[in-house]
Amino acid sequence: MKIIYFLSFFLISNFSFSMDKDKLEIDGKYTVDWNSTYTLSTLKTKTFHPLINNKISIGYNNHASIWCVFKIQNTDLKNSVKTWLCFENNHIDSLFFYDGKKIQLLGDRTNFVSPFMKGQCFSIALKPNENKTIQVKLKKEISFFEFSYSFDNEKTLSISSSRKTSFITLFLGSILFLLIFNFILYFITKSKLILKYILYSILTILYITIISNYLKNNLFNEFIYFSELQIYTACFWFISLSYFMMDFLELKKNQPQKHKIIYYCNLLIIVSILSSLVVLYTNLLNLLQFFFYITYSAFLILFSTITLASIANYKINKKNSLYVLFAFIPHFLWGNYFVLKSFSIIKADFHEDWVIYIGLYEVLFFGYVLTKNYIETFRKNNALNLEILAEKEKSIRLISHVQIRERRNIANIIHDNLGSKIAYVLQLLQLKNIAHANTTIQELANDIREISHQILPKSxxxxxxxxxxxxxxxxxxxxxxxxxxxxxxxxxxxxxxxxxxxxxxxxxxxxxxxxxxxxxxxxxxxxxxxxxxxxxxxxxxxxxxxxxxxxxxxxxxxxxxxxxxxxxxxxxxxxxxxxxxxxxxxxxxxx
Known part of the structure; x- marks a missing residue:
């Protein structure tokens, strides 16, 4: 487990993205087409805004498109230059790329796949001292719409994509190992907590492989509904996490009020999800924003309640409280950042990859904790079984001792009382004193009856x-x-x-x-x-x-x-x- 953490931080520290623009002069502008009605021929009549900080965000979007125009010049008078224009949002529905000669299409709603995991990337080749004008139309329906762009060389993109693939593959392998182990633990213990961890881990794997473009880029190239799958998987991922946290902290017993708050927040989120599906089906898209805000507000309350419950639980179960705080605070910070940014309350930037690291770290951490707790419980039970076995052996020795003592008492009674009288009767019979012998035999019968009654009365x-x-x-x-x-x-x-x-x-x-x-x-x-x-x-x-x-x-x-x-x-x-x-x-x- 320590090796896995070391490798993970090593890989994270090596996620560097360089941009080779020494030979390029780039001028970028954009315009927002709120109704998606612009065409290449009408772009010249539209008002464009300069691209600042290589990032665009228009907030909540309903059927809008963003047109980006890049004027690129190769300043090298002798050598050709090949660069890649990358849009770092893997879940833009479609990207229409036109450089005056060719048209390319990428995006979540298409069957076309970017060659690199970093984002949706288009190659641009420029001859010495050549100028090009690039038009790109980006479209994302009914969602929070933001992206950043960069110009990178192929080597940098290949290295970063390979590292990201290796990083995610390594962690997914570790999680799958923990899942198999916890499946075995569940069949042994029938613990609901372990079952909820398994569900949470499966949803984590699904969400991370979607948001990182791992599934689209490596496995399911032609699937075109990853945007919706990402949103709904994220919701159920958070819900499963909250239920796992509630059981882990035993909130129903220790903090019933906070348990109710989390329970009703989850219920509200589920109702909101189902309502949004109905809205999508009936095409009442103007109502969808309302359900987005309800869901985000519920998540904000949910994150805060879990954190407060963890702090309050410190006096009840110090170890579990620290486990939750240590694992959940990164999730709490990211979740609140995401919600507040969706409400346009904060403007700070937070790279999307961090949620990948947080989710993988959290699953591995709790997998390690559950495994560790089971091993400790197994050892304690084993020690207890040994104690019980020792007690049973001690009880058997005590019972044997009692039996020996009682048998010795009975033997003494028979030897001291009955034995001597039987010997006396034999002497009387040899002396042919029949009358006295009969009397002694009757006394002997009474003694036997009395001894029997002393040992265990028939009554x-x-x-x-x-x-x-x-x-x-x-x-x-x-x-x-x-x-x-x-x-x-x-x-x-x-x-x-x-x-x-x-x-x-x-x-x-x-x-x-x-x-x-x-x-x-x-x-x-x-x-x-x-x-x-x-x-x-x-x-x-x-x-x-x-x-x-x-x-x-x-x-x-x-x-x-x-x-x-x-x-x-x-x-x-x-x-x-x-x-x-x-x-x-x-x-x-x-x-």
Whole structure:
């Protein structure tokens, strides 16, 4: 990308146009034929004005022609001179050239093509000390009409045309590369912003290749409607740019008023374009100027609003605001210059080629920004995916650890309780003490049922969370000394149909175990609340507590938090050293 910018500025800096007039004396005059009724034979009776600064502008035009007459003398007494008369406006409808011997025709409305991209160029050959009078009729219907002229040698014109062709080809190739890449990005991301950039880039390519004479000169020689195509492409080019800017700055969310202004300006421009087409079709050409002024005024408001929105957006998104200002200010200056000049408010000159440079620069700049943003987003997403993967692996390890711990508990219960009783039954059977063995077997069955209930009560399958928990608390209170566990409920249903019922049951036992084992609690209070949108569970103990702000969560609490978050719930813990612990859980109800 940096290489492209370097080449572009290098090429721009080498766009120099020289004029070899050392051997020529030139006297130029012009007259305006407002109704296009003059002929070669009647020119002598018309009033001519001297050509000043090699430039003519008559402003808004409706069916007018401009006649230029050049008297040229070759002052060299020995050598012939060949020069080219060039009119630097590629979108004059027709140019009629007459040197007393031959007639040539060029222009946008003709099938004839100038040999050079610089403009509409006619060759003039003069013998030593020869004089010639050249008449040229230039016509451009229903538009802003201005042009400049120059006399150049063939070498200069060839070099400048080659450089211009190379410059535009280089940039078009870069834009096409970015377009292909952004097409791929669009199919990946389905981003509307990228789609609008693609549309804007396509219109930029079309507009630049029209205004630079690239299409007419190199590709479509016989097409005769480039003038209209230039005007309407420019309008839709600006509209597409404004929509892209609105999305890029997120104006609908951040600056809704400016978003509305831009939206209605674009709507006005579209209506004006459609109306102008109707006017052209019905041949009511006098009304066309009105729609020109409406369109230009809307563009003036649109350019100013986008610039102000970019400045105001600086506090919201500094980077995007700077991107827009850096890219759009050249467009803003050129657009306002063009509109104000069309209104004849300013007279300053601004070379047409600059809009080519601005458009290409802008498309390449935003293509680079979008590509850069996507790569940054891709990297962040990749890093996030790696973090998620690491969290999943950590969760799997935690789950495996829990499973191992629970299996170890079950193994210990079976070994310490059931194993010893089974061995005792076998001894009784060997001693043929059948009655005592039967009694022990019944005790063993009760123990197995009690252990099964402790692990996961059967009543949980029917939604009896409270009964299951009350039963387990009763057993714990009966078996523990100096520890009291209390359960209170507030509007909490006796039977509950939620998928998290098993997890809550095990979490309650885990919290009770932690409070007794690690918290050294003597009194544990459990409170269940039923609200309209969620269930809330609170566990309070009077244990030794800990610094909940500075101490990381242990394995048990971290596992509980993950299980609660899995149900879109909230886990909160507050503890102060030597003042006990409060744990609060909240889980939303099913919708």
């Amino acid at each position: 949980l399958d029917e939604g009896a969370l409270l009964d299951s928990l009350k039963s387990q608390i009763y057993i714990l209170n009966k078996g523990l000394q100096d520890v009291k566990i209390e359960l209170f409920t507030y509007d909490f249903p006796e039977n509950i149909n939620e998928i998290w019922i098993y997890d809550i049951y095990l979490i309650c036992l885990e919290i009770i175990n932690n409070a007794i084992k690690h918290g050294e609690s003597n009194h544990i209070t459990i409170e269940f609340y039923g609200y309209s949108k969620n269930y809330r569970f609170q566990f309070t103990d009077d244990g030794v507590g800990f610094n909940s702000q500075g101490t990381p969560k242990g394995f048990g609490l971290e596992n509980i938090e993950k299980r609660i978050h899995n149900y879109n719930g909230i886990f909160e813990i507050n503890s102060v050293k030597n003042e006990g612990t409060i744990i609060q859980l909240s889980i939303p109800k099913k919708k």
